[in-house]
Amino acid sequence: xxxxxxxxxxxxxxxxxxxxxxxxxxxxxxxxxxxxxxxxxxxxxxxxxxxxxxxxxxxxxxxxxxxxxxxxxxxxxxxxxxxxxxxxxxxxxxxxxxxxxxxxxxxxxxxxxxxxxxxxxxxxxxxxxxxxxxxxxxxxxxxxxxxxxxxxxxxxxxxxxxxxxxxxxxxxxxxxxxxxxxxxxxxxxxxxxxxxxxxxxxxxxxx
Amino acid sequence: xxxxxxxxxxxxxxxxxxxxxxxxxxxxxxxxxxxxxxxxxxxxxxxxxxxxxxxxxxxxxxxxxxxxxxxxxxxxxxxxxxxxxxxxxxxxxxxxxxxxxxxxxxxxxxxxxxxxxxxxxxxxxxxxxxxxxxxxxxxxxxxxxxxxxxxxxxxxxxxxxxxxxxxxxxxxxxxxxxxxxxxxxxxxxxxxxxxxxxxxxxxxxxxxxxxxxxxxxxxxxxxxxxxxxxxxxxxxxxxxxxxxxxxxxxxxxxxxxxxxxxxxxxxxxxxxxxxxxxxxxxxxxxxxxxxxxxxxxxxxxxxxxxxxxxxxxxxxxxxxxxxxxxxxxxxxxxxxxxxxxxxxxxxx
Amino acid sequence: xxxxxxxxxxxxxxxxxxxxxxxxxxxxxxxxxxxxxxxxxxxxxxxxxxxxxxxxxxxxxxxxxxxxxxxxxxxxxxxxxxxxxxxxxxxxxxxxxxxxxxxxxxxxxxxxxxxxxxxxxxxxxxxxxxxxxxxxxxxxxxxxxxxxxxxxxxxxxxxxxxxxxxxxxxxxxxxxxxxxxxxxxxxxxxxx
Ligand code: SF4
Ligand code: SF4
Numbered sequence: 061x062x063x064x065x066x067x068x069x070x071x072x073x074x075x076x077x078x079x080x081x082x083x084x085x086x087x088x089x090x091x092x093x094x095x096x097x098x099x100x101x102x103x104x105x106x107x108x109x110x111x112x113x114x115x116x117x118x119x120x121x122x123x124x125x126x127x128x129x130x131x132x133x134x135x136x137x138x139x140x141x142x143x144x145x146x147x148x149x150x151x152x153x154x155x156x157x158x159x160x161x162x163x164x165x166x167x168x169x170x171x172x173x174x175x176x177x178x179x180x181x182x183x184x185x186x187x188x189x190x191x192x193x194x195x196x197x198x199x200x201x202x203x204x205x206x207x208x209x210x211x212x213x214x215x216x217x218x219x220x221x222x223x224x225x226x227x228x229x230x231x232x233x234x235x236x237x238x239x240x241x242x243x244x245x246x247x248x249x250x251x252x253x254x255x256x257x258x259x260x261x262x263x264x265x266x267x
Numbered sequence: 268x269x270x271x272x273x274x275x276x277x278x279x280x281x282x283x284x285x286x287x288x289x290x291x292x293x294x295x296x297x298x299x300x301x302x303x304x305x306x307x308x309x310x311x312x313x314x315x316x317x318x319x320x321x322x323x324x325x326x327x328x329x330x331x332x333x334x335x336x337x338x339x340x341x342x343x344x345x346x347x348x349x350x351x352x353x354x355x356x357x358x359x360x361x362x363x364x365x366x367x368x369x370x371x372x373x374x375x376x377x378x379x380x381x382x383x384x385x386x387x388x389x390x391x392x393x394x395x396x397x398x399x400x401x402x403x404x405x406x407x408x409x410x411x412x413x414x415x416x417x418x419x420x421x422x423x424x425x426x427x428x429x430x431x432x433x434x435x436x437x438x439x440x441x442x443x444x445x446x447x448x449x450x451x452x453x454x455x456x457x458x459x460x461x462x463x464x465x466x467x468x469x470x471x472x473x474x475x476x477x478x479x480x481x482x483x484x485x486x487x488x489x490x491x492x493x494x495x496x497x498x499x500x501x502x503x504x505x506x507x508x509x510x511x512x513x514x515x516x517x518x519x520x521x522x523x524x525x526x527x528x529x530x531x532x533x534x535x536x537x538x539x540x541x542x543x544x545x546x547x548x549x550x551x552x553x554x555x556x557x558x559x560x561x562x563x564x565x566x567x568x569x570x571x572x573x574x575x576x577x578x579x580x581x582x583x584x585x586x587x588x589x590x591x592x593x594x595x596x597x598x599x600x601x602x603x604x605x606x607x608x609x610x611x612x613x614x615x
Numbered sequence: 616x617x618x619x620x621x622x623x624x625x626x627x628x629x630x631x632x633x634x635x636x637x638x639x640x641x642x643x644x645x646x647x648x649x650x651x652x653x654x655x656x657x658x659x660x661x662x663x664x665x666x667x668x669x670x671x672x673x674x675x676x677x678x679x680x681x682x683x684x685x686x687x688x689x690x691x692x693x694x695x696x697x698x699x700x701x702x703x704x705x706x707x708x709x710x711x712x713x714x715x716x717x718x719x720x721x722x723x724x725x726x727x728x729x730x731x732x733x734x735x736x737x738x739x740x741x742x743x744x745x746x747x748x749x750x751x752x753x754x755x756x757x758x759x760x761x762x763x764x765x766x767x768x769x770x771x772x773x774x775x776x777x778x779x780x781x782x783x784x785x786x787x788x789x790x791x792x793x794x795x796x797x798x799x800x801x802x803x804x805x806x807x
Contacts, residue, residue, distance in 0.1 A: 095597065104581075104582065107581040107582055108577060108578070108581045108582075110581065111317040111318075111577065111580045111581045112317070112577065114316070114317055114318065114319055115313070115316040115317045117319070118316045118317075118319050118320075119316060123319060124319055124320065124321055125319040125320065126315075126319075126320045126321040128321075128324075353641065353643050353644075355644075356643045356644070356647055359647075404666045404667050404670050404748060404749060407667070407670040407671070407674065407749075408666075408670050408673075410670075410674060411657075411670045411673030411674040411677070411678065412673070414673065414674050414677060414678025414679070414682075415650075415654060415673060415677045415678065417678070417682060418647075418650055418677075418681075421682065421685055422643065422646075422647060425643060425685070425688070425689065426643055433689060436689065437686065437689050440682050440683075440685060440686040440689075441686070443678075443682070444678075444679065444682050444683070444686075447674075447678060447679070451674075464667075464749055
């Protein structure tokens, strides 16, 4: 399955299809003829044939659409807002987070808590950073507000747990340093939209 | 063809013994209960395939042991009785459904008569009749028993102090009452042709090959009977009694565990009964002469069972008012006209 | 022998069940026991060899009439007990006792008459050998009892017509807004 249909945001009424349902019967005679024609025309058998065709396809061609979920997963839209990831700079491997605190400030459910300090070069860095996923509502504001694209939403959506509160530490969300080459650039919420070029020519405010 | 059952037994058949009847009863009970369990598996699989799914896959090969898992779950689940319910009635209602379904099966012929081969110890040579209790009026008895079976859902719905249950019970009464009329009237025309109410006579009437099947003489009655059968077994185009989208689970809302399971078994046993009646009355039944009579009737029953699942996958269900409209304004007049035409043809 | 056992068993059960029907203050119990009693009455017919009548008892009484009763019962709260407004129990006992007495007297009288002429106890229409039960009943119904049968049919017809007229006076105006599903779809189409 391609991601194109996820990426297309220009969904509008032009894709709607109007069905021609005809005029409903009014008089008794019209109702009667409708019943008779429906009974004789065999529309019901069309329905029977459709499901039978699907069954044959399933059994003979193996045309099954079941996703055996825990073992295989569907690709997920990059705009899906799941458990956060903290990204690193690709060249140096340093944290992208500059400890500006915007995410902590904007978080609507107050679930980010962070602390910063000066490192030996007198640069600000995060010393503590936790997100309480028992409170997080996955609104995506933190990813949107982050000036460095440091905090983003990752694709991990299986976050059921045995208790309400679930704290995620900075190190857990951070891209491991040895997997840096696998780090995906985030094009989800807060990132530049895929058709930003078109939008920017259309209305300057829409991107 | 004109021999009545009494002569039939006296002249051409070995002695019907009590042991044979008991064996038959046990066969029916064991086989049908097993089929009812297996039927749930088949239903889930068939529906899944028709919707391009896989169905149960994890318990056992191809999910075959799912039945066992379901059974364990049903048996061990807590049997909850709601506080305000009428406890006694609430408890016996599922038993009524299951019991009447099996009693109805006692007078339906499933296999041809057979004699247990001599080499089997203990039971060798016992003659097993085709019906556990061959009443002269088999068809009526089955219809009557299915009529009595409507008390299961009815009492269940009324005793459980739950509004969905009451609605389910009301729908039960309305639906069963109206469709019983159509079942009776549609099967009356074949009865007139055969001149008997015994299933064995029906079977013998249609023994000259496929062309002697009743369906060629009575196509209208066949269709009407099928429709009414779907309604009486509460299958999909007419599954109003417990339609989840409308009345949660109807009469079964408050039931859990094995009591709910008994409703389920009753429903499947009723499906099988209707399948058997349809195959015997309209599709020639078993061929008592040939070796493979039991196989042909098994295939026919399986076909009707499959048809019920097939229809469930294909068709949406109707509204209660459409159901009543269909029954009283379409099916019943059709059935009456069919009887009239049959009678005129027979007179001429 | 078996018939005798069956008879007494059925009798005891039926009387017990119908007693529950009369005595119970709970609608559900009354209804259930009445239905069960009806089923057991059909057992009498079966033991007498009148299969057809037994099944008719099942279908008509258990299936149709009782279900109608219970359908009417649905307008009550079935889980609560009924409060009876019974003003004079002495009168009830008197009348009930009188009718029981009359019944007993009738049967004793009949029995006396029969004992005098034991040969007189024969079935009016004995079962014919080799002819099914249904045929027997049909034969009697359409020869000897043809007129009562037809009159009963006309009576039912009258009741049916009366019912239709009573219920059907306002059948054409709907209580709800008159929008069938088909019309609703039409509205969507008209807007286009
Ligand atoms: S997604 Fe929303 S609620 Fe969750 S941490 Fe970010 S801002 Fe807070
Ligand atoms: S908004 Fe971004 S850069 Fe600022 S503290 Fe949060 S994650 Fe770090």
